[in-house]
Amino acid sequence: MADKPSDRTGPTRSEKPEKEVQEALRLAREAREHAYAPYSGFAVGAAVLAASGTIYAGCNVENVSLGATVCAERTAILRMVAAEGAQAVHLLAVVTDASVPTPPCALCLQVLAEFAVPECEVLLCEPHAVRERWRFSELLPRPFAPENGPASRPRA
Numbered sequence: 001m002a003d004k005p006s007d008r009t010g011p012t013r014s015e016k017p018e019k020e021v022q023e024a025l026r027l028a029r030e031a032r033e034h035a036y037a038p039y040s041g042f043a044v045g046a047a048v049l050a051a052s053g054t055i056y057a058g059c060n061v062e063n064v065s066l067g068a069t070v071c072a073e074r075t076a077i078l079r080m081v082a083a084e085g086a087q088a089v090h091l092l093a094v095v096t097d098a099s100v101p102t103p104p105c106a107l108c109l110q111v112l113a114e115f116a117v118p119e120c121e122v123l124l125c126e127p128h129a130v131r132e133r134w135r136f137s138e139l140l141p142r143p144f145a146p147e148n149g150p151a152s153r154p155r156a
């Protein structure tokens with residue numbers, strides 16, 4: 001079994017270069033334009049920077065059942081895994097037009113926990129600007145993770 005992506009060594013950066021931040025913001029903004037949100041009317045775009053250097057974007061895709069709705073953040077992460085396998089995530093950008101910056105929901109934070117490096121940044125953005133910068137660990141300080149979940153069980 002492969003190591004958890006966030007255990008892999010990758011570039012350690014305390015703050016992402018402005019070029020990567022702007023590119024993530026641009027791709028998240030563009031993905032947001034494809035949001036399928038007929039029920040909430042709340043279009044969200046997201047983008048993740050993988051350890052490979054590739055940025056994957058996603059948008060929210062709602063469903064009439066509501067429970068089958070997939071958030072933009074998870075769409076971006078799933079696109080990353082589908083394209084190049086599990087990768088460590090160094091940055092997540094979330095774009096909305098809400099008056100208050102929109103953080104990822106708890107479900108998306110849990111999915112991000114599977115891939116985020118400890119220093120992963122989460123940028124809460126409006127369409128053309130970063131409004132808040134968070135460390136992933138500030139938004140989800142004690143995630144359910146392999147080391148405190150199934151992998152921590154004694155081996156028979």
Ligand SMILES: [Zn+2]
Nearest residue numbers: 071104105108
């Ligand atoms: Zn979510």
